[in-house]
Amino acid sequence: MDVVELEAAHCDALVRFFGGLSEGDLTFIEEEVTDPDVVRSWTSGGSGGRRWVVLDGDGEGQEVAGYVAVRPLPGWSAHVGEVRLVVSPTRRGSGLGRLLARQALVSAVGDGLSKLVVEVVAEQGAALALFTDLGFTGEALLRDHIRDREGHVRDLMVLAHHVDETWAGMATVGLEDALGPDLS
Numbered sequence: 005m006d007v008v009e010l011e012a013a014h015c016d017a018l019v020r021f022f023g024g025l026s027e028g029d030l031t032f033i034e035e036e037v038t039d040p041d042v043v044r045s046w047t048s049g050g051s052g053g054r055r056w057v058v059l060d061g062d063g064e065g066q067e068v069a070g071y072v073a074v075r076p077l078p079g080w081s082a083h084v085g086e087v088r089l090v091v092s093p094t095r096r097g098s099g100l101g102r103l104l105a106r107q108a109l110v111s112a113v114g115d116g117l118s119k120l121v122v123e124v125v126a127e128q129g130a131a132l133a134l135f136t137d138l139g140f141t142g143e144a145l146l147r148d149h150i151r152d153r154e155g156h157v158r159d160l161m162v163l164a165h166h167v168d169e170t171w172a173g174m175a176t177v178g179l180e181d182a183l184g185p186d187l188s
């Protein structure tokens with residue numbers, strides 16, 4: 005399956021995808037994604053950042069299997085991109101998360117962002133493994149920072165990828181090839 009940049013034609017499938025996620029998964033996205041107008045505004049220049057989806061099937065039956073967004077932070081942190089990533093619960097563990105995160109990183113570097121951050125629940129083994137392999141490292145641990153649906157507090161980790169510092173390491177995961185010679 006391919007990762008494609010979000011277009012207007014994908015919006016209905018993306019709204020269905022978000023509508024099928026649990027409340028817990030939706031917290032990772034942060035934006036009001038169950039509102040179709042919000043999702044449609046993303047492809048009409050109504051919000052900053054770039055977004056990609058993994059599509060499953062063709063035509064009217066096309067479904068979204070995963071989603072990633074990179075949104076530059078406002079003001080004096082405009083050089084920092086925040087990553088939001090979710091894969092359909094039925095499709096996890098088959099490499100889609102890794103594929104989407106890699107796309108986000110390659111595009112962010114190409115767009116000139118010099119730092120990426122992602123918030124991960126501390127016990128989320130898959131998310132930690134995935135982002136660590138792409139050169140992200142722990143930058144902050146916010147203790148008891150979030151409350152899950154059962155009311156239990158959990159730690160939140162902020163992972164960061166400093167593009168300049170990790171450039172040498174990026175070659176080892178093949179990102180240089182993906183970016184092409186003009187961007188290295």
Ligand SMILES: CC(C)(COP(=O)(O)OP(=O)(O)OC[C@H]1O[C@@H](n2cnc3c(N)ncnc32)[C@H](O)[C@@H]1OP(=O)(O)O)[C@@H](O)C(=O)NCCC(=O)NCCS
Binds near residue numbers: 089091096100123
């Ligand atoms: C995090 C998430 C995006 C991963 O998506 P995924 O498609 O399952 O990820 P992948 O299949 O690419 O797996 C990536 C790596 O995670 C690890 N992994 C996968 N499932 C795992 C699990 N259940 N426990 C621990 N590690 C796991 C593996 O190391 C895997 O690497 P591998 O390919 O070498 O086996 C997905 O679990 C998700 O949507 N979670 C909820 C939202 C979230 O936490 N987002 C991240 C912060 S924004």
